[in-house]
Amino acid sequence: MSAPSAPKNTPRVTEREARQVAEAAREQDWHKPSFAKELFLGRFRLDLIHPHPLPPADDVRRGEAFLARLRDFCETRIDSALIEREARIPDEVINGLKELGALGMKIEPKYGGLGLTQVYYNKALSLVGSASPAIGALLSAHQSIGVPQPLKLFGSQEQKDAFLPRLASTDISAFLLTEPDVGSDPARLATSAVPEGTDYILDGVKLWTTNGVVADLLVVMARVPKSDGHKGGITAFVVEADSPGITVENRNAFMGLRGLENGVTRFHRVRVPAANRIGPEGAGLKIALTTLNTGRLSLPAMCVGAGKWCLKIAREWSAVREQWGRPVARHEAVGAKISFIAATTFALEAVVDLSSQMADENRNDIRIEAALAKLYGSEMGCLMADELVQIRGGRGFETAASLAARGERAVPAEQLLRDLRINRIFEGSTEIMHLLIAREAVDAHLKVAGDIIDPDKPLSAKAKAGANAAGFYARWLPKLVAGPGQLPRTYAEFNPSGHPDLSTHLRYVERSARRLARSTFYAMSRWQGRMETKQGFLGRIVDIGAELFAMSAACVRAELLRSCDDHGREAYQLADVFCRQSRVRVEELFTRLWSNTDDLDRRVVDGVLSGTYTWLEDGIIDPSGDGPWIADATPGASVRDDVHRPVR
Numbered sequence: 001m002s003a004p005s006a007p008k009n010t011p012r013v014t015e016r017e018a019r020q021v022a023e024a025a026r027e028q029d030w031h032k033p034s035f036a037k038e039l040f041l042g043r044f045r046l047d048l049i050h051p052h053p054l055p056p057a058d059d060v061r062r063g064e065a066f067l068a069r070l071r072d073f074c075e076t077r078i079d080s081a082l083i084e085r086e087a088r089i090p091d092e093v094i095n096g097l098k099e100l101g102a103l104g105m106k107i108e109p110k111y112g113g114l115g116l117t118q119v120y121y122n123k124a125l126s127l128v129g130s131a132s133p134a135i136g137a138l139l140s141a142h143q144s145i146g147v148p149q150p151l152k153l154f155g156s157q158e159q160k161d162a163f164l165p166r167l168a169s170t171d172i173s174a175f176l177l178t179e180p181d182v183g184s185d186p187a188r189l190a191t192s193a194v195p196e197g198t199d200y201i202l203d204g205v206k207l208w209t210t211n212g213v214v215a216d217l218l219v220v221m222a223r224v225p226k227s228d229g230h231k232g233g234i235t236a237f238v239v240e241a242d243s244p245g246i247t248v249e250n251r252n253a254f255m256g257l258r259g260l261e262n263g264v265t266r267f268h269r270v271r272v273p274a275a276n277r278i279g280p281e282g283a284g285l286k287i288a289l290t291t292l293n294t295g296r297l298s299l300p301a302m303c304v305g306a307g308k309w310c311l312k313i314a315r316e317w318s319a320v321r322e323q324w325g326r327p328v329a330r331h332e333a334v335g336a337k338i339s340f341i342a343a344t345t346f347a348l349e350a351v352v353d354l355s356s357q358m359a360d361e362n363r364n365d366i367r368i369e370a371a372l373a374k375l376y377g378s379e380m381g382c383l384m385a386d387e388l389v390q391i392r393g394g395r396g397f398e399t400a401a402s403l404a405a406r407g408e409r410a411v412p413a414e415q416l417l418r419d420l421r422i423n424r425i426f427e428g429s430t431e432i433m434h435l436l437i438a439r440e441a442v443d444a445h446l447k448v449a450g451d452i453i454d455p456d457k458p459l460s461a462k463a464k465a466g467a468n469a470a471g472f473y474a475r476w477l478p479k480l481v482a483g484p485g486q487l488p489r490t491y492a493e494f495n496p497s498g499h500p501d502l503s504t505h506l507r508y509v510e511r512s513a514r515r516l517a518r519s520t521f522y523a524m525s526r527w528q529g530r531m532e533t534k535q536g537f538l539g540r541i542v543d544i545g546a547e548l549f550a551m552s553a554a555c556v557r558a559e560l561l562r563s564c565d566d567h568g569r570e571a572y573q574l575a576d577v578f579c580r581q582s583r584v585r586v587e588e589l590f591t592r593l594w595s596n597t598d599d600l601d602r603r604v605v606d607g608v609l610s611g612t613y614t615w616l617e618d619g620i621i622d623p624s625g626d627g628p629w630i631a632d633a634t635p636g637a638s639v640r641d642d643v644h645r646p647v648r
Contacts, residue, residue, distance in 0.1 A: 012188075021187035021234075026439070027290065027367065035358075035552075036368035040441035040545055042480045042517025044510040046491070048364060049552060052560040053357040055119055063120030066101070070124055073100055074131035081400060083132050084415060087258040094172075094214075094647045097139070102128070104168030106143045106152075111164035118294060118356040122301035129302035130309050133419040134259030136302045138172070141210040144295035145288075145427065146173030147219045147238055154236075154279045154287050163217060163238060171216035172647065174241075176206040176265060177288060180633040184432045186221070186234060186285055190633070191267065193222035193237065195230055200237065200277070202245075202270040205633035213251050213261035214647050215241045220267075221284045233282025237272050241646070245270040247638035256418030266638045292427060293367045294359045299423050300352050300377025306420055307345030307381065310388040313411055314338050317392060328391070337387040343578035344380050346571070347550045350557035351376060368440050369549065375433040376546040378423035385417040431535070438538035441545065442531075445524055448472040453529040473521075480518050485510030494559055499569060500576035502555045505583070509548045512586060516544050519593055536598040544589045547582045554578050 030037065035048040055063075077096050083089055097103065105121050107113025116124065121143070129136025143149065148167050151159055167173055182188045191204025202222055212218070218239040226232030239246070250264040279287055318329030318338060328334045355369045389396035392413050395403060400410035424430050449472075451457045451465035484490040485507040494502040520541055524531055531538075558575035562568025607613055 021285070024285075027286070030365055030443075032363065032365040034365040034368055036372055036545065036549055037365070037440065037443075039513050039548055039552075040368075040516065040520070040541075041444055041476075042514040044483070044485070044506075044513045044552075046506065046552070046556075049354060049358070050556045050559070051563075052354065052556050053361050054560075055117055055357060055360065059117045059120065059360075062114070063116055063123065066105075066114060066116060066120065067123060067127060069100060070102065070127055073097075074128055078128075078131045078135065080132045080412070081410065083134055083259040084412070085401065087253065089132070089134055089138065089259045089261070091647050093135070094138075097135070098170060101168070102139055103142060103170075103172070104148075105139070107148055107164055107168040111160065112168040113164070114168075118297065118359040119353060122297055122304075122352055122356050125298050125301045126305035126308075130305035132259065133302065133306075133416075134257050136305075137257055137260055138211060140298040140302070141175065142167075142173050144298040145175040145291055146211065146215075147175075147217045148173065149291045149295055150219055150236060150278050150287050151238070153290060154283070158275065159238065159278070167217065172211055172214055173217045173219065174209050174211035174215035175288075176209050176212065176218050176220045178208050179205060180207045180631050184429065189221065189223050189234055190635075191220070191222040192635070193224045193235060193272070195224065195227070195274075196271075198274050200224070200272045200274060202237070202239070202267040202272055203635040204267050205635070206265045206267075207633075208252065208262055209248075209265045210260060210262045212241075212265050213248055213263040213643060214645060215261075216646055217241060218265075219278070221288065224281045231281045234284040235281045236278040236284040236287045238276045238278060239270065239272050241644065243270050243272070246644075247640065247642045248644035249638055249640040249642075251643050254422065256415070256421055263643065268635065268637045293370050296370045296374040296427055297352060297356055297359070299426060300348060300373045300381075301356075303377040303381030303420065303423060304345065304349045304352055306416060307341065307348055307384050309416070310384045311338075311341050311345055313413065314341055314388055314391050317411075334391055337391055339577060340581065341384045341387055343574050343581055344384055346557075346574040347554040347578040347582075348377055348380055350553040350575075351550050354553045354556065368437060371428075371433055371437050371440075372542075372546045372549050374427065375430060375437065375542070376550055378420075378426075379430060381420045381423060382417070385413070385420050389413050389417055431539070434539040434542045435535065437542045437545070441541065442520065442524065444472075445521070449524075453531075455529065477521070480514045480521075483510050483514055485512075485514070494555055496562065496572075499562065499572040502558060502572060502575055502579070505551055505576070505579035506555055508579075508583060509551050512544070512548055512590075515590065516541065516548070519590070523593075534598070536596060536601075537593060540589045540593050544586055547586045547589070551579045551582050 033045070033048055035045055038045045038048070073096060077093060101114050102124070104111070104113030105116045105124055106118075107115070109115045125136050125140055128139060146167075147163060151163060155163075177186070179190055182190065191202065191206065193200040193202050200222075202220065204222065206212070206220070209215075209218075218241050220237050220239050221234055222237060224230060224232045224235045245268045247266045247268070248263045249266050252262045252264065254260065254262070315329075315338070318334060319327050321328045323331065329338055351373050355366055355373050358364045358366050358369065392411065395408070395411070396413045399414060400412040404410035428436060449465055449469040451461045452469065457465075487507075490510075491503040491506040494506055523534065523537060527534055554575040558568070558571040561571040
């Protein structure tokens with residue numbers, strides 16, 4: 001007899017209720033300018049990113065000094081093949097990272113941390129992630145989404161004094177949100193935190209707890225029931241990982257990141273002091289989403305490192321491997337792949353560095369930029385790794401250990417492909433990122449016209465919204481007709497003598513931004529309240545915006561490098577090639593906005609779910625094992641051994 005497919009206490013919510021929970025967790029207002037937000041509205045605000053912002057000299061000095069120490073550590077202390085072979089990061093490596101100060105890269109010096117900027121934190125992750133993606137994931141989960149960042153943004157002074165010195169030097173942290181039956185739909189969160197005196201009692205099960213197997217401190221999202229004196233709602237807590245009642249029931253294994261200390265953690269009547277609550281009750285999701293505004297930059301940073309390595313291996317291999325009398329790099333089919341890897345690596349580094357520097361300056365709201373960087377980096381990183389495997393041919397599919405065993409260079413191309421694949425799921429899947437970014441992209445429209453399409457709003461509210469919308473669109477729509485992108489001499493500073501002309505690409509971005517805004521407005525007018533169901537359309541809108549942002553960042557970075565006399569000519573060449581490749585993708589996406597199979601796909605899905613096509617599944621053997629699709633996660637005492645192993 002199979003176990004229940006979902007926890008018995010998982011809240012049952014409607015689709016509308018789930019959306020309301022997600023909407024309440026959003027940052028509702030925009031207090032600072034946003035380049036990406038303006039881009040989706042058809043306004044190309046180049047002044048927000050150009051001239052490219054630069055870090056202060058002292059930040060550069062401290063950052064470069066740490067990178068030098070980290071590089072030496074990676075070259076002398078990290079054995080990536082050993083981690084892959086044994087599926088575990090050696091304790092001595094983790095302790096070495098602690099001694100190096102790597103746990104406190106983003107923690108202020110007054111708490112014992114290094115106080116690196118976002119720019120240098122990401123450069124460090126790119127470096128260490130190239131040595132071992134599993135170590136990159138450990139450090140990222142600890143600092144990007146683990147306990148330090150929520151405390152930095154929302155913690156009390158007492159909490160910072162108590163926990164940050166530990167987190168900077170000795171204690172590893174983990175972030176616990178996902179549950180066996182709850183992923184990107186937090187309205188159904190089942191883990192409870194029931195007030196009892198001056199404490200909360202936690203009960204529930206958390207899944208895919210990255211760092212959870214070795215963590216010392218946890219940030220846990222749990223639902224507080226509403227009662228007298230308690231607002232209730234999803235709330236964030238700092239929890240000691242060795243508290244009575246906590247059991248790490250399993251160390252999960254994956255297709256990639258084999259050294260990842262990811263597990264299943266059960267809470268059974270775990271007592272947590274109210275003093276460990278981060279922020280007020282009900283603020284947990286807002287804290288999580290705000291933390292991710294910059295936390296998401298860690299994944300594309302490691303994808304930058306992966307792209308650089310792909311380029312190095314592609315260059316070295318393609319120069320020595322010959323086919324039909326010449327190196328394979330000289331054959332157009334392979335050369336196009338190398339060009340894609342080089343140009344995309346340049347652009348992705350431009351996106352990450354620009355977003356990171358804007359985060360450090362704190363003059364702009366970068367919530368959309370960070371989300372676009374995560375979306376674009378994770379998708380392009382996988383594509384670059386896949387192209388490297390193809391360039392390597394059979395050797396790309398062969399493991400590094402097998403290559404070494406027969407006397408060839410141990411190039412872990414297939415491992416990189418496996419390791420990068422999770423980035424399209426980590427910290428918001430590509431599909432969820434499309435919806436999240438799309439929601440922010442249409443925020444201005446919903447603010448002025450949302451009540452018109454809301455079925456629960458009275459006629460008086462709809463009438464008022466109609467008047468507001470009429471005024472907004474009367475001012476906004478005429479600006480989408482013409483702009484600087486139609487003037488041949490615009491952005492002339494990006495057309496220096498002797499370099500490729502990047503001004504033509506920036507004019508294309510400006511024109512395309514207006515075209516994108518017009519397409520969005522037309523779609524909202526056509527579908528109105530059904531717009532949120534058009535996920536294929538919204539995904540393409542977001543993908544166009546991501547390409548336009550990447551083109552802008554690439555051009556701005558190229559001009560920065562030219563002005564600094566730092567490989568400027570080569571940077572202009574890479575930016576030009578990237579923009580030309582990107583424009584091909586943008587035009588295809590614009591075509592697919594209106595010419596696609598979305599409606600037909602929905603009909604096929606209906607048929608698949610109703611069993612219409614089960615005959616198509618004949619003739620196979622399903623090697624899957626027995627058991628429920630979703631493990632039973634009903635709260636209660638654990639009956640399994642605790643595999644928690646803090647590193648000392």
